[in-house]
Amino acid sequence: MIKWALIFAILAAVLGVLGFGGPAxxxxxxxxxxxxxxxVVxxxxFVLGFTVYKKVT
Incomplete structure (x- = not known):
């Protein structure tokens, strides 16, 4: 998901440079x-990993 966020951020930068304000x-x-x-995910x-780990061991 971070990968897609980065792709959209780069796309926004390119569109902004080209003058497409709305799509950017x-x-x-x-x-x-x-x-x-x-x-958030x-x-x-991370929190579930710690709580499950404590219950298993």
């Missing part, structure tokens, strides 16, 4: 959304 803003919004979703998996 949309791509940047998608990139931010994907980044935050990936961060990573945090949840």
């Amino acid at each position: 803003a949309a791509a940047w919004g998608i990139a931010k959304l994907l980044f935050w979703i990936a961060l 990573a945090l949840v998996l």
